[in-house]
Amino acid sequence: MPDSRTKIAELLRSTAPGTDVVVKGWVRTKRGNKNVAFIAVNDGSIIHNIQIVADVARFDDSLLKKITTGSCIKVEGRLVESLGSGQPVEVQAERIELYGTADPETYPLQKKGHTLEFLREIAYLRPRTNTFGAVLRIRHAMAYAIHKYFNDRGFFYLHTPLITGSDAEGAGAMFQVTTLDLNNVPKNDAGEVDYAQDFFGKPCNLTVSGQLEGELGALALSQIYTFGPTFRAENSNTPRHLAEFWMIEPEMAFYELEDNMELAEDFLKYLIRYALENCADDLAFLAKMYDGELLERLRFVVENDFVRLDYTEGIEILEKSGEKFEFPVSWGLDLQSEHERYLVERHFKKPVILINYPKEIKAFYMKQNEDGKTVRAMDVLFPKIGEIIGGSQREENLDKLRARVDELGIPQKDIWWYLDTRRWGSAPHSGFGLGFERLLLFVTGMANIRDVIPFPRTPKSAEF
């Protein structure tokens, strides 16, 4: 890499003490006595700090005084074995350059612990903390693993549009996108908004799902996946909702529901195994600080076959459970987190894939079963968080799809292009959606979804 420093992640793996090194990073703490200063420096490459040992006599007093928590420094020195720092090596400083100070009177991230609520208010600074360094490194690792998984298996990454003129996606409330002047909205003769003057010449929204366009890709390239931002304008101020989040939606021609289940299970296990193998230090830190059962829960998913079960059987189990649920159980119920977690955590003690849901509680595009009542939907249910993946085989028969669209009152003129894919060269196909932040909640053990995305967007909040 161009710049001359060695990353701390690399230094801490080094087996060559005695070499001259250059370290750059931010000071986490400084302690010491009148002879020697111990400066813990972090550069974000790894959760651990490297200890800089500075012989006080060798450095200008005023320089050392300015090296406080949060300041940024460059250190040239010698990498030596460490006896006391808790790390195998430390750096004996020869030269120190101060890049940027951090006045202890004003800098908010002093050594003391901070609540996650406080850190959320200063989201622009929280990547400098251990917790958010760990979360963001894991977020990166998971994003990379997703691309690697699909690339290695011949899936093509398809960028579906964010701005959409279609409102048939039906997955939730939408944000409108406009260039009209809200102080002076142009009206037509009928007194309605004159969308001919808007940028796209019609009302447009931010997408709630790339699936419909994803299917267009799959029915040409066989296997595609999306990985992009998705939006919901729902006024839900909860630890599980964001107005802007990232979603992964693979879509595969020639996959039936069984293939879809196999892919979903293999995919999730791959991602979690990748985290266990590549993010061990960050996971250990988060487990220690926030969630003692985190590693156990991750291994639980990797090591168990997922149970595959009909919705109808799931309902029977819940009815016979003798549990008192907040939402009473009966066939037709849209399962709540309490039901999902009962099946996973108490009954099967394994992840569960529930299939063949009542058509009334699922989307119009799902493949209809022969029974006339259920569709080939699948939800993957996980411990602690409930549904982590939702998917289905898609209805590939044009007549059946049209009939369902009409039944639900969706105007065919809004999705003529989607219907056309069943008109010409239709094929059995399937897909699913994984909410990226939902995955990260599971992998990091964090409890609030606002803590697994760098800059959360929620009702009344779009800071930084």
Added chain:
Amino acid sequence: MPDSRTKIAELLRSTAPGTDVVVKGWVRTKRGNKNVAFIAVNDGSIIHNIQIVADVARFDDSLLKKITTGSCIKVEGRLVESLGSGQPVEVQAERIELYGTADPETYPLQKKGHTLEFLREIAYLRPRTNTFGAVLRIRHAMAYAIHKYFNDRGFFYLHTPLITGSDAEGAGAMFQVTTLDLNNVPKNDAGEVDYAQDFFGKPCNLTVSGQLEGELGALALSQIYTFGPTFRAENSNTPRHLAEFWMIEPEMAFYELEDNMELAEDFLKYLIRYALENCADDLAFLAKMYDGELLERLRFVVENDFVRLDYTEGIEILEKSGEKFEFPVSWGLDLQSEHERYLVERHFKKPVILINYPKEIKAFYMKQNEDGKTVRAMDVLFPKIGEIIGGSQREENLDKLRARVDELGIPQKDIWWYLDTRRWGSAPHSGFGLGFERLLLFVTGMANIRDVIPFPRTPKSAEF
């Protein structure tokens, strides 16, 4: 992979004729005589088709009749060496299942060639053509190479927000995001839009750049990159503008301008080398169909050191060139494509990195040079397309940055959080932006940016 077929990409690499195979895909052509039918099938995994040979006597007449261009079939048969198909192997069909027909009377993608303009109108079907199959596979490969490049070098993928309450990014006109009812915009007592009732409680827009937030990440994790959608509400109906496009923005603490240049050159060469090595068939197709000099141009970039040159020297060369430019040359000019291409294609015959631009034509956050006139900007200029990357070292000095912000009349209250990064723990840092579709224009040789993104968004157009 779960489903039982073998991909055509794999079959065509096969050195084991004689094995039983299952092929699934879309019919490109059917020809033959009364004894034998030759069916060319494509599944999107590769640009080439596999030839299916069907002994007419073995199949139902009505089945064979329905197998027309665009229909989707499953073929079970034997992989055999091919004498005539132009491919090493073909499939001797034993069973054929018809998944979906494509009525020749209505299906738009018949065998004859289609203009790119026509295909743009049916963007929902064009991934089924050779051209867009090739473009989308290359698009995937480039996206993957970008993630791999950064992951392998310890950069972290940072998801910067799409919806932003900040309008200080200054890179262009913005789309507004709202949940207010445009037919009935609520007003406050002063008669202005009552944004307290809007979703975020204030006016919000779609981002034009993730850079400012990217810097927050770099000043914590050292090296980050963004790769996400970006928006411009500019009414530009040209072959080079999109309202929604994807951008890559790496940002690196401790990088000075020279490091930034090295990274940009290494990065671009890596991506183009990756395309040459991994997309050879698709590139060969595009070169043959659209741009005979494509491969030569790609190799030209990989094989040449980029020239590094001061803007001021560039201006001198242009002034001395004796060329008659549409935009007359003088110091202070914001270079146009004609000037950039002159330097690259005619004067140096190499890619050029132009640095140290006049501060008046560059953004507020660029590091100011000692001369008081120029900033540490860099633009990477390529043959055929001109500027492919724009970047700079960032101004890390709080006082200088504030002075420039004030000079330009940007309200400090809009970017207090950005300024704060220079207040605490500031460090030299740099970054750049690469428009993904700009890269794809270069790599694919396509001439219109609407042909390198699956679903283009442009003025008055947001279809599918």
